Amino acid sequence: MKYNEISHFSHPQHKLKFEHIEVPFKCDGCKEVGIGSRYKCSTCDFDLHMHCALPTPTLTHPFYTKCSFQFLPKPPGDTPRFCNACEKDVLGFVYHCKPCGFDLHPCCAKLPMMLDDGEVKLYLYRKVSSSCLRCGRKGRSWSYRSTCKRYNLHVACVKEMLVESWHEIYFRRNNNSTNNYYNGSRRLETRIPSLQGTLQTHHNRGKGKVKKCGEMAGLAVQIVIAAVLGDPTSLIAGVIGLLLSRA
Template identity: 35%
Template sequence: MEMEKRSRQSNKPPVRVSTQVTKLNMEITEMNHPSHPHTLTLKPPGVPYHCSGCQELGFGPSYRCDYDDCRFILHDECANAPSTGVHRFFKNSHFKFYEQPPGSKTRVCDACGKDILGFVYHCPRTEYDLHPCCMKLKESISDNGAKITLKLCNKVPSNCLKCNSRNTFNGIAGWSYASRDGKYCYHVSCVKEMVVEKWKMGYFSAGESNRTQMLDYESQVAMTSTEMMQIGQGSIGRTVSKYIRIAKIMFKLIFSAIFGDPISAIAALVEAMVSN
C-alpha cells in the first residue's frame, strides 16, 4: 500500500491512455493510464483483487503494475472507461468520468447504494452517480439452458431474496435483477455485500472446507429469505426446495454479471454454491 501511495504522489504528469500489443507466448495488452505513472499490463482472471480505481472487488481480467512491489491494479472496465456515458435508467443524465468523486460531500452509487470511493460516472446536472462496474451491468442475463432469465430493474418489483426488503441497506431503492414475472429478485447491493463479506473472511481461498462453508452459507441465505414466502402454502418441502434452487441460480448469474466470469478455481466454488 505504501508503494501505491508513493506512485500516486509521483510528480510525473498524467499520460494519455494508450494501448499496445506485444507478442510473447500470447498477446499481452499494455497501457499507460492517467491515474498511475507506471505501465499497466492486462492479466487474465486470477485471485480476487481490490481495484485501485473504483475501490470495488474484482474477479475478472485486470490491468496490473509490475513495477517493483507496486500493487496498483484496475478493473478492465475502469482502465478502459470512456470519458462520457449515458444510461437508459437516467434518460436526462449525461455522465462524465471522474477519477475522484466531485464535490466535498459523500457520494453514493445510484445503482448499488454503496459509497463512491474512487472512479465514478457523475452527471453534474442531475447529480446521479454510478460505479464504472454498475454502469456496464447487462440489461438481461440467462443461464445456459435459458430456463431462467433475469432483467435489470431500477424499480424493485418484489422483496429481495437476501434482505427481504425493497430498499437497500441504506434506504436507497437501488437496482435489482428480477425474474420475468417479478416474483424473485436480488438487489445488486445485496449480492455485492454477500460476496465482499465472504471474501474478507477468506471464503474464496483454495480448499474444500471453504467451498463447503460457502455452499452451507448460501443454502442458509436462500432458506431464510424464502421462509416468509411459504406461509399458507402446501407441499412445504418441495416449495422450499424450488425457491432455494431458483435463488441459487439467480445468485450465480448475478455474481457473473457484477464481478465477471471467475477462473476455474472460483467457478468451482460458485458452482458448489448453486448446486442442488
C-alpha cells in the first residue's frame, strides 16, 4: 500500500511525502543505499526506503521457516550485528528473530523470490554452487541466479559495488550545481565504476560471445540492483542503464 503523505516515528517533526526521483539516496532508517521510490522530508533532507517507511510489524521468510522476524528501529543488544542476506552491518532499522538471532535489512527481507523483466528471470537462493559474475566465488551470501544458471550474482556483491561507488556518487552530486546536474553530470554521478569490465572477466571465450554474455549479464545486474536498492517494481532504466556504460 502506498500513501502520498505519512507520519513516521523516526521523524516526528514533519510528515514525509512519497516521491520517485531517479537519484541515489541514503536511507535514514536502515542506513543503506536506495534509489527511486522513497518517502522524503525535503525540509530536513530525510529519506526512507518504502520498506522502511511502511514496515510489516512481523514477517516470515521462506529461507527461515521456523523464524518470526520482528521489525525493530535499531539493532538489539550492544554487539555488532550483520544481515544474514547480504552480510553487511546492521546499523539501523532491522528485522530480527530473537530465538535464532538472525537479522535482515528491511530491503533484504523483502527481496522478491523471483525477478522477471520479460527477458531474464532470476530466482533468489540462500546459497548456490555457481560462481558469482562479480567476485567469481561460490556460496557466500544470498544470490540471484538465472533459469539458465549462467548468471549468478551475490546480493553481497551488489551491495559492495554500491558502497564502493557511494562516495563518488554522493560527492559528485553535492559538488555540482543543480543546473549542471540535470544537464548531464548525472550521467557520471549514477555510475558504478568498472562494472562492465568486471562482469566480462568471467566470460572471455570470444568477442561475439563476450559481447552477448556481457549484455545478458548486464541486464541481469540491472534487475538485481533495482531490487537491492529497494525498488524492485521499476528497473529505473534511465539510471541503471548507465551503470554499465563505462568500458
